[in-house]
Amino acid sequence: MLKTDKLEYNIEKIRGDFPILHRQVHNKPFVYFDNAATTHKPLEVIERMDRVYRETNSNIHRGVHYLSDVTTREFESARETVRGFINARNDHEIIFTSGTTAGINLAAFSFGERYVGENDEIVVSALEHHANIVPWQMLCERKRAKLRVIPMDDHGELDIEEYKEMLNDRTRLVAVTHVANSIGTVNPVKKITGIAHEHGIPVLIDGAQAVQHGSVDVQDLDADMYVFSGHKMYGPTGIGVFYGKENILEEIPPYQTGGEMVDQVTFEKTTFNQLPLKFEAGTPNYTGAIGLAAAIDYLVETGLDKIAAHEKDLLDYAAGRFAQIDGLKVFGAAREKISVISFVLEDIHPYDAGMVIDKFGIAVRTGTHCAQPVMDRFGIRGTIRASMAMYNTREEVDRLCEAIGKVKEMFG
Amino acid sequence: MEKVQEEIVEEFGLFDDWMDKYNHLIELSRSLPVIDEKYKKPEFLIEGCQSRVWLNAAMEDGRVVYTADSDAVITKGIIALLIRVLSGRTPDEILENDLWFIDRIGLKENLSPTRSNGLISMIKQMKLYALAYKAKNQKTGRNGESG
DSSP states (O other): OOOOHHHHOOHHHHHHTOGGGGSEETTEEOEEOBTTTOOOOOHHHHHHHHHIIIIIOOOTTTOOSHHHHHHHHHHHHHHHHHHHHHTOSOGGGEEEESSHHHHHHHHHHHHHHHHOOTTOEEEEETTOOGGGTHHHHHHHHHHTOEEEEEOBOTTSOBOHHHHHHHOOTTEEEEEEESBOTTTOBBOOHHHHHHHHHHTTOOEEEEOTTTTTTSOOOHHHHTOSEEEEESGGGTSOTTOEEEEEOHHHHHHSOOSSOOSSSEEEEOSSOEEEOOTTGGGOOSSOOHHHHHHHHHHHHHHHHHOHHHHHHHHHHHHHHHHHHHHTSTTEEEEOOOSSBOSEEEEEETTBOHHHHHHHHHHTTEEOEEEOTTOHHHHHHHTOSOEEEEEOOTTOOHHHHHHHHHHHHHHHHHHO | OHHHHHHHHHHHHTOOSHHHHHHHHHHHHTTSOBOOGGGOSGGGEEOOSSOOEEEEEEEETTEEEEEEEESSHHHHHHHHHHHHHHTTBOHHHHHHOOOTHHHHTTOGGGGOGGGOSSHHHHHHHHHHHHHHHHHHHHHHOOOOOOO
16 A cells, blocks of 8 residues: 555665765765766666677678677667657657767758758747757858747746747747756746647757656657757767657758768769668767667666656755755746756855865766856856756755755855 | 975865865965956956956066955965965066975865866966066066056
């Protein structure tokens, strides 16, 4: 009768799966609260990649020899795993990239070349990370197009009414983040997509901070493009995913060109390969893709719903503890939030606080979090950010509070 | 100049743990010859992603005198140390000094370029001021210019 998600969630077992969590930093047990920057890797990922290099390594799609064939099949099987993870219709809608930034740059170039012209408009939001601002700015400069920004309110929620007003017959694309890295807001992306589609405008969603915190179904969201990174979801660095609907991927030109992505090459003309290879120039990071599939297997085995419940518990607990600390102000009070708390301490510079917190063996991020417009919106120069993940505990939150107490004692 | 660095190393040798060291830096931050408010504008700002630093220099009797400030206290404490070593020296002395004390007192991590706290750029800027005054001296053949 008392069987709850919490009881089923075996935090000790999970922590045991991540070797790095058991090291010490500054002679203290390591507490890692910088998960929005990157997450640690479970043994399943580390060992899977180790096995590729020890036992099966060979370049893919090229050789007829045995190991090339084995690795090619594992790489393509990783693509199928990713497809299932985000519930895309087809494997060939999954393009492997080096990460979210690469995926957005791909879109800004290829989609931009095909669909964006002078006086056209691209819509982004006030909650974006620089990676979902700058590529669009560059595109707008190249094409003499305009960048429009959906504003947000003091809670860190986007103004959907303003957004509706913003769309017009010059709007070519809406590019929004699913979850804000700086303050944790979960945007109503399904609603945002629905509104854009009423005008026939496609939508790109930056899922870098979303896929590790709960199930994402690109068909349910009806996202036209969806991008994310491996390393923020317990997978390796240097691998990411660009999902695009088949009709868009067929229409837009390739971004980078080289080996594997071509069909016929003569010095007069080149024809390009079928999807997905059209967008995967050069030797892809197949080891990374296989590692990413291992991370997905790990997340699915653990259960994304259980992870979300655990992280919600941590967020609520941390918010409760923080509320009792005098002079601590949290930025971002969206109704839907992931386990990120961005805060400042009255009259104490985030950098000073971060330096002391570090000495407690606790990793937090300080600064602007590569989202300066978000900081500007709140009129601050930076925050301290604690971003929590599947392996964090309430005890670790207590240790952070203890460190904050020390910061206040020293600088207050 | 070497003596000042040795003094600082000795001073920091008294502290066994980081907390005492940081507390000392907080103390030192209060001793910083603070830059005049009128210089706290963009031309004198050294922008770091983590903390900001303002720096000015003037030539007095052939010696470079620095004033500075930062929005972060620890950064300010470290600046106070840098100024203690470099300020009031001749341009040549400043240009030749390699600031070995920083490593010895365990603050090297604070001067890593990855910290982006403005300190690395600040040292560069301090040396640039020295270089500029040296060039000016050679040109005019006299000291005592202020600016």
